[in-house]
Amino acid sequence: MTNIIVKIEKANDKTHALIKNNADNLIELCNDVYAPKLDDMGNDDYRDWLFENHKELAEYLYDEVGAKNKLKMSQHKKNIYGGIKTIATRNNDFLAWCASDFGSGTASLAKVTGSVNGYEKSLAPKKEKTTPENGGGDDASGDDTVETIVPIEPTKPSLEQIAQKIIADLGNDAAIELSTMLYDMACASASDEAIEKVS
Numbered sequence: 001m002t003n004i005i006v007k008i009e010k011a012n013d014k015t016h017a018l019i020k021n022n023a024d025n026l027i028e029l030c031n032d033v034y035a036p037k038l039d040d041m042g043n044d045d046y047r048d049w050l051f052e053n054h055k056e057l058a059e060y061l062y063d064e065v066g067a068k069n070k071l072k073m074s075q076h077k078k079n080i081y082g083g084i085k086t087i088a089t090r091n092n093d094f095l096a097w098c099a100s101d102f103g104s105g106t107a108s109l110a111k112v113t114g115s116v117n118g119y120e121k122s123l124a125p126k127k128e129k130t131t132p133e134n135g136g137g138d139d140a141s142g143d144d145t146v147e148t149i150v151p152i153e154p155t156k157p158s159l160e161q162i163a164q165k166i167i168a169d170l171g172n173d174a175a176i177e178l179s180t181m182l183y184d185m186a187c188a189s190a191s192d193e194a195i196e197k198v199s
Contacts, residue, residue, distance in 0.1 A: 034088035083109030
């Protein structure tokens with residue numbers, strides 16, 4: 001009997017290869033699936049359009065029943081849809097990521113946005129810290145003594161307090177949209193373990 005850990009990880013490897021080896025097909029499909037959103041189609045109309053044009057995908061993505069018995073996406077399915085959006089709106093970035101060895105643990109479209117962002121970030125030139133030894137200092141006195149002033153930081157609000165304030169200020173719908181946006185942006189530098197906890 002195959003060890004379950006080995007079985008899971010090998011399945012992840014296969015899925016990762018499936019994503020990268022089918023980049024052109026994924027781009028073509030994601031471009032088609034996301035096209036109505038580029039024309040600002042509303043959520044209800046888009047859901048109906050997706051069920052009409054991509055029924056299998058729609059049935060998979062819309063896995064929960066919300067207010068007024070309308071089908072909606074769970075958070076994980078929203079993350080998958082976020083990957084579809086990234087592929088559709090960033091074709092070249094996605095292709096470059098597929099051609100790289102970056103993101104070997106990416107075994108779901110839910111993680112594509114974070115991995116593509118991480119890959120882009122890895123291409124940026126690294127900044128070096130400047131010190132007097134490597135030419136970063138301009139102190140002509142020769143005195144290497146630096147006075148450090150430690151500011152007193154005000155008490156920070158808790159994450160729950162911040163979340164409550166955002167919901168109160170923006171409303172539930174905008175807060176949910178913001179949470180998805182924050183997730184995508186944070187995934188760029190978050191560990192796979194941290195991402196897995198919220199997926």
